[in-house]
Amino acid sequence: xxxxxxxxISALLFSIGVYGVLARRNAILVLMSVELMLNAVxxxxxxxxxxxxxxxxxxxxxxxxxxxxxxxxxxxxxxIVLAVxxxxxxxxxxxxxxxxxxxxxxxxxxxxxxDAL
Amino acid sequence: MIAVVALIVLLPFAAAAAxxxxxxxxxxxLGPRAERVAYRRAAWFAIVPGGVSAALTVWLAASLAGGxxxxxxxxxxxxxxxxxxxTLTVVETGSVPISLTLRDDGLSVLTGILVVVVxxxxxxxxxxxxxxxxxxPSYSAFVSLFxxxxxxxxxxxxxxxxxAGWEIMGLCSYLLIGHWWEDRANSRAxxxxxxxxxxxxxxxxxxxxxxxxxxxxxxxxxxxxxxxPQGTLIAATLLLLAGVAGKSAQVPLHTWLPDAMxxxxxxxxxxxxxxxxxxxxxxxxxxxxxxxxxxxTLDVLGVVAAVGMLGAALAALAQDxxxxxxxxxxxxxxxxxGAALAAGSDLAAMFHLVSHGAFKALLFLCAGLVIHHVGSNLISxxxxxxxxxxxxxxxxxxxxxxxxxxxxxxxFFSKDAVLSAVEHGTGPAQPFVYASALLTVGVTGAYAARxxxxxxxxxxxxxxxxxxxxxxxxVFDGREAPRSMLWPAGVLAVPALLLGLAGSAAGSAAGVKxxxxxxxxxxxxxxxxxxxxxxxxRSAPEQDPARLLGPFRVPCERAFYVDAAYAALVARPxxxxxxxxxxxxxxxxxxxxxxxxxxxxGLSGLVRLAQNGNAQLYVTGLFAGxxxxxxxxxxxx
Numbered sequence: 001x002x003x004x005x006x007x008x009i010s011a012l013l014f015s016i017g018v019y020g021v022l023a024r025r026n027a028i029l030v031l032m033s034v035e036l037m038l039n040a041v042x043x044x045x046x047x048x049x050x051x052x053x054x055x056x057x058x059x060x061x062x063x064x065x066x067x068x069x070x071x072x073x074x075x076x077x078x079x080i081v082l083a084v085x086x087x088x089x090x091x092x093x094x095x096x097x098x099x100x101x102x103x104x105x106x107x108x109x110x111x112x113x114x115d116a117l
Numbered sequence: 118m119i120a121v122v123a124l125i126v127l128l129p130f131a132a133a134a135a136x137x138x139x140x141x142x143x144x145x146x147l148g149p150r151a152e153r154v155a156y157r158r159a160a161w162f163a164i165v166p167g168g169v170s171a172a173l174t175v176w177l178a179a180s181l182a183g184g185x186x187x188x189x190x191x192x193x194x195x196x197x198x199x200x201x202x203x204t205l206t207v208v209e210t211g212s213v214p215i216s217l218t219l220r221d222d223g224l225s226v227l228t229g230i231l232v233v234v235v236x237x238x239x240x241x242x243x244x245x246x247x248x249x250x251x252x253x254p255s256y257s258a259f260v261s262l263f264x265x266x267x268x269x270x271x272x273x274x275x276x277x278x279x280x281a282g283w284e285i286m287g288l289c290s291y292l293l294i295g296h297w298w299e300d301r302a303n304s305r306a307x308x309x310x311x312x313x314x315x316x317x318x319x320x321x322x323x324x325x326x327x328x329x330x331x332x333x334x335x336x337x338x339x340x341x342x343x344x345x346p347q348g349t350l351i352a353a354t355l356l357l358l359a360g361v362a363g364k365s366a367q368v369p370l371h372t373w374l375p376d377a378m379x380x381x382x383x384x385x386x387x388x389x390x391x392x393x394x395x396x397x398x399x400x401x402x403x404x405x406x407x408x409x410x411x412x413x414t415l416d417v418l419g420v421v422a423a424v425g426m427l428g429a430a431l432a433a434l435a436q437d438x439x440x441x442x443x444x445x446x447x448x449x450x451x452x453x454x455g456a457a458l459a460a461g462s463d464l465a466a467m468f469h470l471v472s473h474g475a476f477k478a479l480l481f482l483c484a485g486l487v488i489h490h491v492g493s494n495l496i497s498x499x500x501x502x503x504x505x506x507x508x509x510x511x512x513x514x515x516x517x518x519x520x521x522x523x524x525x526x527x528x529f530f531s532k533d534a535v536l537s538a539v540e541h542g543t544g545p546a547q548p549f550v551y552a553s554a555l556l557t558v559g560v561t562g563a564y565a566a567r568x569x570x571x572x573x574x575x576x577x578x579x580x581x582x583x584x585x586x587x588x589x590x591x592v593f594d595g596r597e598a599p600r601s602m603l604w605p606a607g608v609l610a611v612p613a614l615l616l617g618l619a620g621s622a623a624g625s626a627a628g629v630k631x632x633x634x635x636x637x638x639x640x641x642x643x644x645x646x647x648x649x650x651x652x653x654x655r656s657a658p659e660q661d662p663a664r665l666l667g668p669f670r671v672p673c674e675r676a677f678y679v680d681a682a683y684a685a686l687v688a689r690p691x692x693x694x695x696x697x698x699x700x701x702x703x704x705x706x707x708x709x710x711x712x713x714x715x716x717x718x719g720l721s722g723l724v725r726l727a728q729n730g731n732a733q734l735y736v737t738g739l740f741a742g743x744x745x746x747x748x749x750x751x752x753x754x
Contacts, residue, residue, distance in 0.1 A: 022737050030733075093733060100730025 006047035013040035027084070027091040031077045038070045119203030121177055122221045122272050125170045125229070129236070129265035132166035136258030152251065159254035163240040163261055170268070171233040178226045191405075192464035193223025196623055202274050202338070213329045216336050218274030227467060228271045228399050231474045232392050234612075236264040238605035239387040242482055245601035246383055246489065256296055260387065263289035267392050271399065276325045276335040279400070283321070283364070286393050287314050293388065294380040306379035313373040317363015324356030328407070341406045354407055354414040357400065358421075365397030365451045368425040372680050374448055375432075378440040378494075382485030385440055390447050390477035395470050398454045402463045402470075409461065412544065419459030419546045423553035426452035428677060430560035434567065435663050435673035438494045439484050442568050445676070446520060447477055449557060456550050457535040460542030465534035468620050472527035476519035476613035482606040483513035486598045487572060496568065497661070501577035508603055510573050512610040519613045521565040521643050522558060530617030532558070533636040534624070540635060558639045562646030567662045570651065575658040 013036055020033025042063045049059025085091050140159045144151040184199015202220040240260060247253045266289060269282030288311075295307030329335040331353065332343035345353075361367070366374035366389075377389045388394070401408055401418075408414055426449045433445035450473045457466035486509040491499055503510045519528035536558070539551050621631050653662040666673055675681070727734070 018740065022733055022740070094731060096732075097730030099728075101725045101728040 003047055003051040006043055010040040010043040010047070013037075013043065025092050025094050027081045027093055027096075028078075030093060031074060031081065034077075035070060035074060038066055042066055118177070118180065118201045119219055119221070121173055122201065122203070122219050125173045125177070125233070126219070126265055126268045126272055128166040128170045128173075129261040129268065132162050133258045133262035133265060136162040136254055136261060140254035140258075155254050156248075159257045160244045163257035164237070164244070166261065167233065167237040167240050167264065170264070171230075171237050174226065174229045174233045177221060178230060181221070181223060181226055191224070192467070193227065197223030197226060199223075204274070214334060215277045216275050216334070217278060218336055219272045219278070220274030220337065221272055224399075224402060224467065225271050227471060228395070229268060231395070231471050232264065232267050232271060235387060235391040235474060235478045235609070236260065236267075238478065238482065238609050239383045242386075242485070242602050242605040243381070243383045245599040246485055247381065248599070252296065256293070256381070259289050259292050260384070263293070263388060263393070267396065270396050274337055276329060276337060276340065279337075279403075280322060280325055283360075283396065283400075284318065286388075286396060287311065287318065287364075290314070290377070290388050290393055293384040294377045296381055296384070297379070300379075303379040306373075306376035310373040310377045313370050314363040317360045317370050319359070320356045321360020321363070324353045324358075324360065327353035327356060328404075337403065341404065345407075345410075347410065350407055351411040351413050354404075354411040355417065357404065358414055358418060361397035361401055361455075362421065363397070364400075365394050365455070366448050367397070367452060367455060368421050368428065369679070371425060371429065371448050372676075372683060375436075375441050375444040375676065378438070378444050382440065382481060382488060385444070386478045386481030386485070389444065390481050391474035394447060394451055395454075395474055398451060398458065398466055398470050401455075401458050402467055405458070405463045408458070415459045415461070416544050416546050418455050419542070419544055419550045422452040422455035422459060423546070423550040424452075425449070426456065426557045427553045427560065430557045430564060431666075431669075431673045432676040434560060434564040435666060435670050437496050437661075437674075439487065439496050439499070439568060439572065440481070440494055442496070442564060443477065443480055443484060446561065446564065449561065450477065450520075453532065453535045453554065453557075456554055457538045459544065459550065460538045460547060462534070462538030464624070465531070465538040468624070469531035469535050472519065472531040472613070472616045472620065475609060475616055476516045476526070476528055479512060479606060479609040479613045480516035480520065482602070482609060483509050483516055486602060486606060487513070489598050489602070496571045499572045500575045501573070503573040505577075506573075508607065509598075512606045513573070514569065515610045515614050517565040517569045519617075521562040521647060522639060523643065524640065525618060526614055527612065527617035527620070529636070529640070530621045530631060533631060533639060534621075536639050537632045537635050555639065555642055559642040559646035562643035563650045563662075563665075566647035566650040567654070570654045571661065575654070 017033045017035075017037030017040060020036065021030055024030050024033060045059040045063045045066070047059075049057055049063075052059075081091055084096065088096065090096075136159050140155045140162065141151070144154050147154055178197065181197045181199035181201075184197075184201075200220070200222045202218060205217040205219075208215040208217065240257060243253075243257060243260065247256060250256065263286060266282040266285035270279050270286065273279035273282060291307050291311040294310050295304045298304040298307070325335070327349060328340050328345070331345045331349045332340040334340070334343075359370075363370045374389055374394065378385055380389075408418075429445045429448035429452065433442045433449065436442045436445060450469070454466040454469050454473070457463075457469060486506065487499060487502060488494055490502065490506055490509075493499075515526060519526035522528045522532040524530075536551075536554055539547065539554050542550065544550075625631070649665065650662045653665050663670055663673075672678065727738070
């Protein structure tokens with residue numbers, strides 16, 4: 001099988017992931033999109049491992065690492081989302097803006113920073 | 118014998134140290150008596166070392182008179198042939214070595230006697246004059262320090278040692294003029310004296326450097342013997358002349374001296390009449406061979422002296438403050454010495470220096486007595502004091518006679534020596550100098566007569582004054598001053614009267630004769646000046662004879678607006694420049710710092726607009742950057 005098929009598929013997967021990360025509002029779906037991006041990378045790794053006939057199978061080993069890290073990251077991410085949901089009753093990314101810079105009227109900017117938070 | 122010289126210099130210094138450190142030692146428990154104890158101790162510290170120094174100086178003169186003839190053909194080599202020199206150590210500086218040398222020859226000992234005698238008289242006088250002064254201990258200590266510094270100048274065998282004494286004198290002058298610093302005018306006068314003399318001292322120091330590097334050493338003998346090219350010599354002596362003009366209050370650096378009268382009157386007698394201002398003349402005499410080898414410098418000195426003597430005498434004629442009259446007369450008389458030096462006679466200059474030192478110190482001490490009595494410096498407040506102050510009247514009369522150059526007082530002989538030296542001078546400016554000197558003789562007679570008549574004759578204008586401000590001695594009490602003030606004046610009257618006779622006797626022993634023809638001319642001119650003033654005063658005793666100047670009087674009283682000109686030409690532009698610098702510092706330098714901070718804050722405000730809390734926006738930016746980098750990497754490789 002030519003390497004171009006898995007690469008195109010992984011590019012598509014990655015693009016869908018990017019779209020999801022940038023555009024979805026639900027935090028869970030954002031996390032899932034991240035997962036899609038990671039798996040697109042995994043697909044690439046495996047495909048090129050085969051294509052290049054790596055004798056040490058570095059691509060496959062790296063894939064296992066990525067899967068493990070992705071699982072850990074997802075667990076952490078879901079825990080955070082759960083905690084946010086418990087306090088805010090929402091997981092809408094657009095409305096979670098507690099870390100935004102307080103924007104004041106222009107001209108009143110003195111030595112700022114110490115009173116921004 | 119050099120140990121004696123060192124002792125003469127160091128005794129007043131030790132007195133100054135003791136006066137500053139020990140007068141109040143252990144007086145804390147004495148309560149109200151502490152002031153008295155400190156005062157008495159300070160008086161002893163002041164007088165005893167001064168007296169010992171004076172005695173040692175006299176002994177030194179006697180031993181020099183009998184010394185071996187090693188002096189090198191200067192005017193004193195007949196009279197005081199001895200010569201001593203001792204070097205403590207030579208300081209290797211890496212280039213021109215400095216030798217800590219004291220020397221003693223006829224010139225030193227002549228000036229030294231003047232210094233110690235006047236200083237002793239002033240110290241004794243001050244005991245009475247400053248009786249109620251809480252800062253008397255520091256005052257007398259500074260006078261001692263000043264005496265020590267002047268003696269160091271006189272006995273210095275090395276230009277750097279001389280310069281050290283020269284600068285300490287400047288410092289003491291500053292401290293003593295500003296003794297009553299509570300009054301703003303006094304501290305300003307002190308600062309003015311310090312700054313103006315310092316301006317000259319810069320030139321002086323560089324003159325020393327030029328001489329020292331050209332001669333390869335600062336020892337005065339080496340400098341005078343060294344074979345220095347004439348151009349260098351002219352430059353060096355002109356630079357030295359700046360310092361001399363500053364210290365000796367010659368035009369154009371004379372403006373500090375009249376203001377220096379803000380100090381206590383004994384200080385005016387000691388520093389601003391008899392000794393410190395004489396230091397400049399002394400230095401020229403000390404380095405006279407170098408000046409003789411640089412005729413242009415002497416011409417400059419002659420012109421400066423000619424302008425200074427006449428201008429200052431005219432200014433003295435119009436002043437109303439007795440001490441300022443004497444101050445301007447000091448400038449005028451110092452210009453006489455400068456003219457004698459310019460004409461090539463260091464003998465006449467030194468003769469006039471010594472006699473002027475005696476009679477001007479006498480005049481100032483008497484002026485102090487008068488001021489002490491009247492409670493005011495102004496001549497218009499005096500008058501008719503002849504009966505109230507008989508002793509002061511006679512001593513001051515001797516002083517004024519010497520000042521005007523009337524025989525047999527000392528000023529007659531010394532001024533005659535100066536005039537005949539100027540008459541025989543060969544420089545291109547000599548006719549001008551001689552004319553100025555003769556005119557000044559007349560004006561001197563006039564202002565001496567005016568001050569004398571206005572102070573001691575005519576209707577009494579004395580009135581009891583209210584509590585005087587600091588700077589004006591005491592309240593009118595209608596009696597002669599205490600004896601400690603009368604004695605010094607009386608003692609100084611003796612040399613003021615007789616020094617001329619002794620000097621001319623010594624001079625004729627050395628082959629210098631009094632020239633009676635020019636002497637008669639100058640006497641006639643002086644009497645003419647005095648006579649005009651007398652006639653004017655006689656016609657209206659209650660009016661000021663200075664009115665004979667007519668419309669010219671106000672410029673004379675303001676000393677020809679030199680102060681105003683300096684204020685306009687130097688002081689104000691400097692102040693303006695200083696303010697501009699301050700503004701530049703505040704606006705430009707500080708502005709740059711503050712402005713960069715503000716600009717950074719403003720720019721960061723723009724960046725902060727992007728931080729809106731939406732994490733997806735940040736990631737978008739991140740991806741955009743990533744894409745940019747990737748595209749750039751692809752395109753550029």
